[in-house]
Amino acid sequence: EVQLLESGGGLVQPGGSLRLSCAASGFTFSTYAMTWVRQAPGTGLEWVSSISDSGDHTYYGDSVKGRFTISRDNSKNTLFLQMNFLRAEDTALYYCAKAYTSDWYTCFDSWGQGTLVTVSS
Amino acid sequence: DIVMTQTPLSLSVTPGQPASISCKSSQSLQKSDGRTFLYWYLQKPGQPPQLLIHDVSYRFSRVPDRFSGSGSGTDFTLIISRVEAEDVGTYYCMQSLHLYSFGQGTKLEIK
Numbered sequence: 001e002v003q004l005l006e007s008g009g010g011l012v013q014p015g016g017s018l019r020l021s022c023a024a025s026g027f028t029f030s031t032y033a034m035t036w037v038r039q040a041p042g043t044g045l046e047w048v049s050s051i052s053d054s055g056d057h058t059y060y061g062d063s064v065k066g067r068f069t070i071s072r073d074n075s076k077n078t079l080f081l082q083m084n085f086l087r088a089e090d091t092a093l094y095y096c097a098k099a100y101t102s103d104w105y106t107c108f109d110s111w112g113q114g115t116l117v118t119v120s121s
Numbered sequence: 122d123i124v125m126t127q128t129p130l131s132l133s134v135t136p137g138q139p140a141s142i143s144c145k146s147s148q149s150l151q152k153s154d155g156r157t158f159l160y161w162y163l164q165k166p167g168q169p170p171q172l173l174i175h176d177v178s179y180r181f182s183r184v185p186d187r188f189s190g191s192g193s194g195t196d197f198t199l200i201i202s203r204v205e206a207e208d209v210g211t212y213y214c215m216q217s218l219h220l221y222s223f224g225q226g227t228k229l230e231i232k
Contacts, residue, residue, distance in 0.1 A: 035221070044211075044224075045213055047220065047221035047222060047223065106175075
């Protein structure tokens with residue numbers, strides 16, 4: 001059974017940093033692209049960032065480009081999201097999600113429960 | 122960027138009745154090889170999204186056959202043939218032709 005467990009969320013001041021982690025199990029982590037999606041309180045889903053299976057290719061949404069960095073450690077089956085220069089509008093529940101297939105043009109078939117990031121002074 | 126627009130934004134349905142949600146993309150979601158990259162998710166209250174439909178019309182594993190997807194190009198539809206109480210939640214369409222983007226969501230409630 002696929003399991004994705006996010007951690008690292010919390011309360012941080014504007015301009016601060018946080019590093020989110022997503023521990024994966026139940027599948028061959030190194031053969032699937034991974035993604036972060038966030039959901040601000042009471043709102044819809046926003047794609048944040050994706051990384052290829054090898055980690056060689058990374059992609060970011062316009063709202064986080066230049067501030068967030070996605071990475072992965074395939075030896076530890078873990079996905080990361082380094083978030084710098086945080087803003088109030090980054091406040092959200094952050095989900096990690098697994099690609100459905102090995103094709104890049106695919107959706108996400110498994111999601112974690114999310115980790116809450118709150119940016120406030 | 123591809124913008125996804127869902128209608129309606131909310132829906133109230135009597136159990137046993139059908140429901141239909143529309144999703145329109147700002148550009149065609151069909152790739153040159155003929156594949157179309159449109160998906161449907163359901164987010165039940167307090168839960169992460171769950172995949173319902175992939176590649177326009179293919180039900181994901183263990184998704185009941187009362188859910189069906191259709192469409193092409195820029196216009197897509199999710200139909201629930203007979204709504205049940207467990208179908209309550211917010212439905213999202215998503216595209217993956219150019220990176221990823223979601224519709225605003227359609228909240229389904231039971232009358």
